[in-house]
Amino acid sequence: MAALSTVNDPELHRDLVSLGMIERAEVTGGVAQIKVNLTTPACPLKGQIEREVREAALTVPGVSEAVVTFGATVRMAAQPALPGVKHVLLVGSGKGGVGKSSVAVNLAASLAADGARVGLLDADVYGPSVAHMLGQGAARVTANAERKMQPIEAFGMKFISMANLSPAGQALVWRGPMLHSAVQQFVKDAAWGELDYLIVDLPPGTGDVQLSLTQTVQVTGAVIVTTPQDVALIDAARAIDMFRKASVPVLGVVENMSYFVAPDTGNVYDLFGRGGSRKLGEGYPLLGEVPIDMEVRQDGDAGIPAVLAHPDTPAARALIGVARNLAGQVSVLAVNKELAQSLADLPDQLTVV
Template identity: 80%
Template sequence: MRDAVMQALKTVNDPELHRDLVSLGMIERAEVEGRVAHVKVNLTTPACPLKGKIEGDVRAAVLAVPGIEAVNVTFGAMVRPAAQPALPGVKHVLLVGSGKGGVGKSSVAVNLAASLARDGAQVGLMDADVYGPSVAHMLGQGTAKVTANAERKMQPIEAHGLRFLSMANLSPAGQALVWRGPMLHSAVQQFLKDAAWGELDYLIVDLPPGTGDVQLSLTQTVQVTGAVLVTTPQDVALIDAARALDMFRKASVPVLGVVENMSYFVAPDTGLTYDIFGRGGSRKLGNLPHLGEIPLDTEVRQDADAGLPTVLAHPESPAAQAMRQIARNLAGRISVQAMAHLPEQLPVV
């Protein structure tokens, strides 16, 4: 009867990859005990955005097998690495950028990292905004200091289930860094290659605003899986976001999608929605995938000041729910890209 179950599973497609679960090697186990089938599906990311649909499709397909009366579906996850992994042990390097400051890029980067980690992924966060580092404060680790391990590599600081490095933890508080391009390049190199990141599914890099030296150093130093553009809806932000998009394309970095931050505001007293900055403007950025819209919410600012990502502090809030879905949409996009180079038929365990 197991063979019949496997044949049924060949009719179930991954909704994003458009191939069946068997040929993708996603069926880790398929067993039958009496009239009960036990199926374990290995997802391509712990943050799979369509896990519920896959479970429903598996149940329907297996229940159609004669003699099967119940299906027990469980899940595992294994993030497939990029065709050319960027760093030893790091499967994907993701850049979070914007054309200008003030659009909430760092807040989005921190919450994306925290959300992916909450879903079970191994996540690192690198604060590449050397002149204006804010990640450490947003994670409640502004006074922590980076140490070295036995191999004299920088040891990332751990907070909220992820590992991070920031210049804020290497320089005296409040001290301005007056560095030229070569020094910035050296700092980026050290953060990437002289740090003990360990085994990571995703290393998210919070870029500085603009299209300067740090962006150039990163794209020339490591193989980047892709970039996420963060913008607000108004035209003045979109103009600069378009420049950032052009930079990524010239550097041959795939843009995985755009996030529209501060997209709208829901009045807490009336529940009415106000498009303060003109909602939906980010859809003007070419044919980029739209990862999602985040509402303007005072809790996001309060949580950042308190050093706790909103997706952890207020997981049921509209802003947190939006960022959780954006993180899952992003993970899905990465899976599609990573699986594109695999053969048509993978071995079944």
């Protein structure tokens, strides 16, 4: 344990022992068996942690081999966002057409594929698309024995969409109070069960749904999806300002349609410019740059997230990276809040005996 205390979590910048991440450390016949309990199953730096833990264990006299295994427990900051739900994460944009729903679906699918318990709420009431992207457009939301909405399951995650509650193709002509009531039902009257992350696909803009959500549940943070050109960045800045006013941390920015790789030549084209998201200012991590990829669109139309259907394509790899970077940001936020709370709980005056 002394040797392992020299290994820091690369994102949390504290040692694994003080963070309580070493679940087991045993030595038998010169072989060290070490189990590390990560702060998220989607840890982006798992390989680095494994390498450094092994190197530290091999410095102990008598240890000739180190076997490192992993578990994961998603940390939760203070109170749960909802009963059984550790984190509510909003995926928003200042305008439509930037691929926000595609990003939200693939983030959720990637986190679920890594082993997290994930829910996906399609809060774009007027233009729901999540059900189609998950191949569940014909499915219907039912009620359980407690008369709560039973989320539909697909690809290892739970989801609810207005598309599964209203007749296909029917336009919803609702005013603000009806939207507020619907949002409250989606989050409070649904049997989400035990979730590590509830991903919420927001409608474009900064309107009633966004306001209702931030007032209804304890939101861990938000992700901003934008494209590189200025017209999208102007609206993304408005979305950031809205979350700031609602006291919702912005966990990072996703630059979608960042570039295009020609499949025949491999040449890279910056169709909408590139790197524009950095203009949004410091303090908002760039979670990833996702290229334009026809297979993302084709997979969405076919009802299979691209990160599952074609995980080796450039866009899918980028989206998987975004999901893991997001999980890392959530872990950093949760652990920092744990530390701040523990310091706040200390007595005002300490007496040295």
